Each structure stands twice: as structure tokens, then as C-alpha cells.
Amino acid sequence: MRDDPHRPVHVFIDGDTVRMVPLTDEEITEQARRDRDHDEQEKAALAARADDLATITASEDPVIQALVRYLRLNA
Amino acid sequence: MASQLELYLASQNGYLGTVLPQLVSTTTLAAPAATVTYTVTVPYNRIWCVWRANSSNASTVQSLEARINGAATSSYLWQDFQANNATLTGASSGALTTSMILGTVTGTTSTANFFSSGDFLIDGANQSATYVTAQGKSGNFITATNTNLGVFTSQYDVLGVVTSVTLLLSAGNFVAGSQFSFYGLN
Numbered sequence: 001m002r003d004d005p006h007r008p009v010h011v012f013i014d015g016d017t018v019r020m021v022p023l024t025d026e027e028i029t030e031q032a033r034r035d036r037d038h039d040e041q042e043k044a045a046l047a048a049r050a051d052d053l054a055t056i057t058a059s060e061d062p063v064i065q066a067l068v069r070y071l072r073l074n075a
Numbered sequence: 076m077a078s079q080l081e082l083y084l085a086s087q088n089g090y091l092g093t094v095l096p097q098l099v100s101t102t103t104l105a106a107p108a109a110t111v112t113y114t115v116t117v118p119y120n121r122i123w124c125v126w127r128a129n130s131s132n133a134s135t136v137q138s139l140e141a142r143i144n145g146a147a148t149s150s151y152l153w154q155d156f157q158a159n160n161a162t163l164t165g166a167s168s169g170a171l172t173t174s175m176i177l178g179t180v181t182g183t184t185s186t187a188n189f190f191s192s193g194d195f196l197i198d199g200a201n202q203s204a205t206y207v208t209a210q211g212k213s214g215n216f217i218t219a220t221n222t223n224l225g226v227f228t229s230q231y232d233v234l235g236v237v238t239s240v241t242l243l244l245s246a247g248n249f250v251a252g253s254q255f256s257f258y259g260l261n
Contacts, residue, residue, distance in 0.1 A: 008107045008131075008248040013100045013257065014114040015079060023109055031109060031248075035132055038246035042134050 083117060096123055096258040107131055107248035111255055112145075112241040118201040119259030122240060127192040127254045132182040132247025135217050139178035139193070142241045143207060143231045150233050151175045157225035174243070175229030178213030182247060190252075191215035195227070196260075200237035207231040 007028070009020040023031065057068050099116065115122070130137045142151075153176040154167040168176075180191040193213030200207060211227040242255070 006107070008109045011102065011104065011108045011111045012114065013102050013112065013255075015100065015116045018100075018102050020106065020108075027109070035246045038132065038137070039134055 079116070094261075096260050099257045099259055101254065101256040103254045104249055104251050106251055108253070109248050110241050110243045111249060112239055113255075113257045114239045115200070115237055117259055118236065119261055120199070120201045121260040122197040122200050122237065123194065123258040123260055124197075124240070124242075125194040125256045125258070126178070126242075127190055128180050129185070129190050129250045129253065130180050130182045130244050130247035131250050132244070133184055134182050134246060135184050135221075136179050136181060136215075136223060137247060138176045138245040139180055139211075139213065140174035140243050140245060141177050141195070141197075141209065141229070142174050142243070143197075143233070144235065144238050145241060146231075146233060147173050149173055151229060151231055153177075153227065153229040155225055155227040157223060159223055160221065171232060175209055175231065177209060177211030177227050177229060179215065179223055179225055180213070180244065180249075181215045181217050181223075185215070185217045186219065189216050189218075197237060197240060203235045206234065207237055 007022045008031070009022050012019040012021070056064060059065065059068075097117075097119070100113065102111070104111075113122070113124070126139070128139070149171040151172050151174055152168050152170075153172070154165070155176060156163060156165045157179065158164075177195040178191075178193040181189060191213060192215070193211060195209055195211030197207060197209045199205060207230070209227075209229045209231075211229075212225065213227075214222075214224045216222045240257075242249075
């Protein structure tokens with residue numbers, strides 16, 4: 001696996017010298033976990049935004065209802 | 076590219092480099108990189124990085140993060156203002172966290188051939204009396220109608236001169252073709 005040309009690397013820039021070190025198996029696993037967490041956080045944020053929108057549109061407050069009607073008419 | 080002698084001269088008073096940014100290194104990634112670490116070879120007061128990059132992650136936007144001297148401890152503060160289309164939103168770390176945030180890049184969900192770009196300045200890099208500060212800006216187009224523009228500030232709450240700066244993303248790798256240029260300023 002360490003010879004895999006598609007394996008991500010760490011890049012070290014030291015003046016004119018650039019060194020590349022492939023990620024270890026442990027780092028690949030940790031990166032996959034971090035990416036998963038990031039994706040879940042993004043999905044949760046989108047879901048929360050959808051929930052907020054549902055709460056606003058379901059409001060019985062006449063002012064909010066008027067605003068929702070206005071926004072729909074002008075969307 | 077400046078030689079080590081030129082870089083040394085540039086750091087001395089009376090040389091043109093004392094008033095102009097001095098290019099230390101430009102690196103274009105030939106392979107996906109999880110991190111890019113710039114080692115300080117000449118102790119400039121300021122480190123300026125101009126970058127152009129994208130992430131391999133499928134989500135739309137990832138943070139461009141930075142760590143000083145390899146420290147992954149909770150030692151950083153950050154604050155940003157970012158506009159997504161017409162909506163401007165501010166956010167902050169609120170407490171010490173494990174990295175600076177100095178920009179955003181798009182992921183693989185962006186339109187083909189769309190790339191992100193920006194720059195940041197790390198200030199107070201060659202002193203240890205006060206904490207190191209940093210400011211950055213970045214912009215990107217996820218699609219023609221979904222766009223981002225942001226300004227960022229960060230602080231490293233540990234005393235000491237900067238010996239290295241490590242760049243990483245909140246998710247994914249820097250894709251091949253990403254380019255980083257590091258300059259020194261006095």
C-alpha cells in the first residue's frame with residue numbers, strides 16, 4: 001500500500017527542497033473518520049436549516065403568515 | 076527561486092528584500108496532499124502565502140486550516156466573515172481550538188475546472204514577546220450561481236518564533252495541481 005501512487009502525501013517545503021511522505025495506514029483511517037464527521041456535520045446543518053424553514057412556514061402568527069405569503073408570491 | 080544566500084541577504088537591512096516580499100518557495104502539488112508544511116529557513120517578520128487549491132472531499136466547502144510549529148493542541152483562536160451569495164455570516168472559534176482557519180476551498184461537487192484561491196499573512200513570525208497573528212482572504216465559485224467570499228483572522232496563543240506552518244483542510248486532501256507560494260517580508 002505504501003507504494004500506491006494515489007495514496008495522499010504530506011508535503012514538506014524546506015527552501016528549494018520539497019519532500020513527500022505518504023500517509024500511514026493509521027493516518028488514512030483517521031482522515032476517513034474526519035471526512036465522515038465533516039459530511040455528517042454538513043448534513044446536520046442542512047437539516048437544521050430545513051427544520052427552521054418548516055417551523056416558520058407552519059407558524060400561526062398572522063404577521064409570519066403574511067410574510068410567507070409575500071415571499072412565495074415574490075419568489 | 077531565491078538561493079539561500081539571496082534569502083539571507085534579503086533578511087538584512089539595506090537590501091531590497093527588506094522592503095519587498097521575497098519569494099522563498101513555490102510548490103505545485105503533483106499528488107494529493109493531506110498537509111503542506113512550510114519550514115522557515117530565513118527568519119522574516121512576516122510570512123505571506125498565496126495559494127490556489129481545491130479539496131478532494133465531495134462536500135461543497137472545506138476550511139483551509141493552519142497550524143504553527145506543528146502544534147495540534149487547543150492553542151488557536153479564529154474569526155471570519157463569509158458571504159455565500161448575498162448572505163453574509165460571521166463565526167468564531169469562541170474558545171481555543173486545534174487550528175487556525177484562514178480560508179475556504181471547494182470540493183469535488185464544484186463545477187469542473189473551478190478552483191479556489193486566496194492568500195494569508197502570518198505576522199509576528201520572528202518574535203516571541205506576543206502571540207502570532209494571521210489574516211487571510213479567499214474566494215471560490217462552487218457553481219456559477221453559488222459563490223463564496225471570506226475574510227479570516229486567527230491567533231496562535233503560544234509564545235515563540237514560527238519555525239513551520241502546516242496547511243491542512245477540514246476534510247479531504249489538497250488535489251494535485253494545487254499551488255502554494257511562500258514569501259518573506261520584513
